Amino acid sequence: MDIYRAHVLVCGGTGCSSSGSATLIERFNEKLAENGLDKEVKVIRTGCFGLCEAGPVVIVYPDGTFYSRVKPENVDEIVTEHLLKGRKVEHLVYTDHATHEQNASKALEDINFYKHQHRIALRNCGVIDPENIDEYLAMDGYRALEKALTSMTREQVIDEILKSGLRGRGGGGFPTGLKWKFTYNSQADQKYVACNADEGDPGAFMDRSILEGDPHSVIEAMAIAGYAIGASEGYIYVRAEYPIAVKRLTVAIDQAREYGLLGENIFGTGFNFNLFIRLGAGAFVCGEETALMHSIEGKRGEPTTRPPFPAVKGLFGKPTMLNNVETYANVAQIILHGAEWYASMGTEKSKGTKVFALGGKINNTGLVEVPMGTTLRTIIYDVGGGCPNGKKFKAVQTGGPSGGCLPESLLDTPVDYDNLIQAGSMMGSGGMIVMDEDNCMVDIARFYLDFIVDESCGKCTPCRVGTKRMLEILNRIVEGKGEEGDIEKLEELAKTIKATALCGLGQTAPNPVLSTLRFFRDEYEAHIREKRCPAHHCQALLNYSITDKCRGCTACARVCPAGAITGEVRQQHHIDTTKCLKCGACMEKCRFGAIIKA
């Protein structure tokens, strides 16, 4: 293991990988060798830095220069200028959207995007090489397991988690310590620890990034949990659509086994713990705990009623403790720094930090971790950089298909489990999708319901049939065929489904409709009564027309696939709305801004 004077950290998360970071790594290694620097400068592939929008991201240490959107052809310049001669390549340095400030010599924490963040679950993401256990060890890795096994009783470990106030990060928000305690209290010859890595909400990728960037943090926490509740085996249920996460997890488990951090007689304390990976085939319902455990057992991934809860009768009929990836990622830090340290962050009933995946109409698409109680406004504007192209913010969707949309008037809500529920949404796994004035809220509700109808397992009638009926009504509304009474019908269906569906997926399925009805009822009414889409989004309700700005260039008439545009050369043209397909091709083609939609 050699010391290198400079480290080039290249993001190997999903976002940057798909924008070509693997090629960058090859190119760096080639160019470094060519310049005789391969013994001085080391290239490391890390997990996600969070600022996926600016990817591929490259950071050069010791000076901490933050390069964004690096292309393979930029690598030569970084090597010959920065690494060989010590001169930063200014034009590649990250520039802040809002302030247009360059991070020339500033540390990472000074960038707006990172300034408001507090990274606990993501502490090692973008800092260490996830496929090298030594680097995890150097960041105090497996010290918490050592502390728990050698100096704490099982009750003390559970008590510490209980006192920390940590709540389930998968969305339910159930106190983690209580779950541990219930499973500890169950008597059985065999117990299991399980990890829910079946992240399925559209737009959520925090669990994926933790597994890709810091797999050992989950492994260590699961071993601690195994010790606490008395389990010798654990299962990680991860979706097969996350190939990078699966690969790094496999590598990490092998390394931990080799070092004796998993297996028999860990640290000579007589504690045995083994971990296994199970791949999910991508059904959304398998994120529901009972369905997930059936899937691990090799059965059909369908939920069953509770009780009995998994803590009493779970995997293979034995007491099982199931936690989410992000929940586990906090555990080692709590054991190491104490419950009081963790409980000092956050709000009264929600402690610590939460990771959010920012997406949609926002400048800094990516992954952020902020203390509980941070307002939506801080997350969206200060960290996320607001809506792009100067568009007006309309709503933020939190909690995925089970959550809801919150309007601008609620932006100052401090984010925690209880506040979000009170506001009419929920925490969920932490996806945040931002919408601007161009988004139609009826269409958003339709999108989520479409997802639910697709993903409903079909076991219970309210979810299988009820959501389908709701979707049909919404489809009618966006097509301009809405009728008086549709809103009431939607509300009645929603109420029934919420009250009668079998599992959490069904019970929360109507939420996107209910929350948009609550805050954007006027949009529904405009669609139904006036056959008008206020956001100019719903195709069927749009009408294109040509104003007197038209110069008669004929470009629109030539591009129209339906032959709906007529007019003489150098004369104002006209659209025949009965022929118009509303494809918008004419509007794109017009150089004079003469075509409008309303």
Add this chain to the structure above:
Amino acid sequence: MKSLAELEAIRKATLSRINVRKEEKGETTRVVVGMATCGIAAGARPVMLAFVDEIQKRQLQHVTVSQTGCVGMCRLEPMVDVYVPGQEKVTYVHVKPEMVPRIVAEHVVNGRPVEEYTIGAADNN
């Protein structure tokens, strides 16, 4: 299987290796080697490598080695600036690899600049 002591040794060794990635303001000693054309021609690269080597041998933490351009006194290259937190910058001139262990031992570790190698001493000759 690794014992607790072995794990601790891995932690320590790895930490000094990845220490360069930490941004600890005000705690890190910086060794800056002049590596413009003049510096490289005068033999700055072996000097820089000698610093990296020495830091590795002693498993020093909170020390980084980086480069800089030409400060204009090309006749004094290879030049090395050492910034110890809380002390004034010290500039060494005509540095050769064999001088490095002493600079690291006396200045970087113990905070006493090696006067005879500094720019002040060179100007007096």
